[in-house]
Amino acid sequence: MIGPKLQPLLNRVSPIGCTNTDGPNVESLTSWLHRLAEANGYSGYIGMLRERPSLTFCVGNDVPYKLSKQVAQFQHLMNLPNDVLTKMHLNHPLSKLRGSDHLQLHYQWFVRSDDFPQLSRGSRHVICTQCINEAPIAFWRKTWRLSFWTVCPVHRVLMLQNCPRCMWPIFLNGKRIEYLHRCTECSESFHKDSHEPEDSAFEMPKYIYNIFAHTPEALPVKVTDVSQWWQGFRRLVGVVCFPKNASALMNVREHIPDRYHALLAAISEQPPLNFDGHAILIRHKVLCFVDWLLHAWPSRYVNLFAKAGIRCWPARTPDHFKPNWLTPRSLRTAMTVESQGIASIDATEWNP
Numbered sequence: 001m002i003g004p005k006l007q008p009l010l011n012r013v014s015p016i017g018c019t020n021t022d023g024p025n026v027e028s029l030t031s032w033l034h035r036l037a038e039a040n041g042y043s044g045y046i047g048m049l050r051e052r053p054s055l056t057f058c059v060g061n062d063v064p065y066k067l068s069k070q071v072a073q074f075q076h077l078m079n080l081p082n083d084v085l086t087k088m089h090l091n092h093p094l095s096k097l098r099g100s101d102h103l104q105l106h107y108q109w110f111v112r113s114d115d116f117p118q119l120s121r122g123s124r125h126v127i128c129t130q131c132i133n134e135a136p137i138a139f140w141r142k143t144w145r146l147s148f149w150t151v152c153p154v155h156r157v158l159m160l161q162n163c164p165r166c167m168w169p170i171f172l173n174g175k176r177i178e179y180l181h182r183c184t185e186c187s188e189s190f191h192k193d194s195h196e197p198e199d200s201a202f203e204m205p206k207y208i209y210n211i212f213a214h215t216p217e218a219l220p221v222k223v224t225d226v227s228q229w230w231q232g233f234r235r236l237v238g239v240v241c242f243p244k245n246a247s248a249l250m251n252v253r254e255h256i257p258d259r260y261h262a263l264l265a266a267i268s269e270q271p272p273l274n275f276d277g278h279a280i281l282i283r284h285k286v287l288c289f290v291d292w293l294l295h296a297w298p299s300r301y302v303n304l305f306a307k308a309g310i311r312c313w314p315a316r317t318p319d320h321f322k323p324n325w326l327t328p329r330s331l332r333t334a335m336t337v338e339s340q341g342i343a344s345i346d347a348t349e350w351n352p
Contacts, residue, residue, distance in 0.1 A: 009048075011039040016139045018084045024153065024209065028142035029088040030123055030172050031180065035139065038179075046174025090142055109234075111147045111161065112276035125170050126159035126280060128152035129190040138181040140172065147276040148237075150284035151202040153209050158202055161280045163188060202284065205291040220294040221325045232323030236290055237275050239312050243268050248308040255304055260289045298331050 013036045017026040030045075037045035094109060111124045125144045131152060132138045143149045150159055162169055168185035178184045207219050223229045239245055246267035253261055263285040267278075275283060293301045305312065312326055 009036065009040050012036075012079070013039050015080070015084055015088055016135075016137065017141070018087045024141060024143045024149075026087050026142055027139045028123075028145065028172075029085075031140040031142075032088060033174075034172060034176060034180065035137070043177045044173075044175045049174070088142060090145065109147060110145055110276065112274070123172050125172060126150070126161045127170055127190065128155060128157065129160055130155045130157065132181050132190055138179060140180055147283060148208060148287060150280055150287060151204040153204075156202050158284060159280055160190065163190075204284065204287060208287065220291070221297055223325055228323050229325065232326045233290070234275075235323065235326065236293070236312065237286055239310065240286055240290060241267060241273065241275050241278065243270060243272055245308070245310050248310055249304070252304065252307045255307065257292065260285065260292070263289060302331060 013032065015027045015032045017023070033045040033048075037043075037048040040048065042048040111126060123145055125140055126149060127140060127144055131141070131154060144159070151157070152159060160170065163183040163186060165188045166183060166186040168183055171184060172180075176184055178187060182189050205220075219226070219229050221229060221232075240249075246264045249256065250261070250264045250268055253264070256264070263282065266282060267286075270278075275286065278286070293304070
């Protein structure tokens, strides 16, 4: 039951994109709360929540572990169906990625913000300036929280991670008072021409966009469990991002397309960083390189990593920590059934 201090808000704001299926253009929970507070005259949604003590739940990460009692009360106040609120947060798709709904496991898929300690209790985003400026109402999508969401699927441009004028990270928390089409630090508008992409058009692996409609048939490697695929994919991305491995791949660059040489050289010269800590263009190129590795599976991956002397998994790693499609046994099986291009590698002597 709603307590006496829980007063209805004067103006209601409908979430954007929730009428259709749970797709990439659904508004994030924090974006909706920001617009709701703005419509009711609050300086940030934290002030709106503080006036309602029973609604002091943490929403800054767009991943409430469960739709708590407080969220249910808020849903009742706003007359929102349960499925609409569910679409606005990232629990469901990230649970598929990890095979678990444990909150701590979700954070490794977010754009990294720990290099900016002052951005606590909030969410760092990447944005498409064209999407924001073309929409009748500026809003941020929930997929813009994800570190591997590097390209806008609508406009085919690289996402923007920092303000092009002051380089302040694009961020949303309960204290934000700027409109969603402006930088919180310099108040500069994110114009359509504020970010010139490095390439004329960007492509990204299609299975990245299918994150909200997982089917094993849509993935480059056939697996029985979709979360198993994403765990291996995440591991492979992390291996490529390690400077020592990038340097080893540069030593066999004659077997790698020229378009990836600059990427591997840049990673090899940087201090060790997780995938999420790299600049967005580096992240995009890493995704494309891993996608190239996964074609002609597994011979391209096996040949290249064997020549570079890279092991994707330590020899003593327990089997239950290994995604099955990256284990030596699975690779040997895949190479047996692959139709061509595998005779030059003896997989029985190679431990990836």
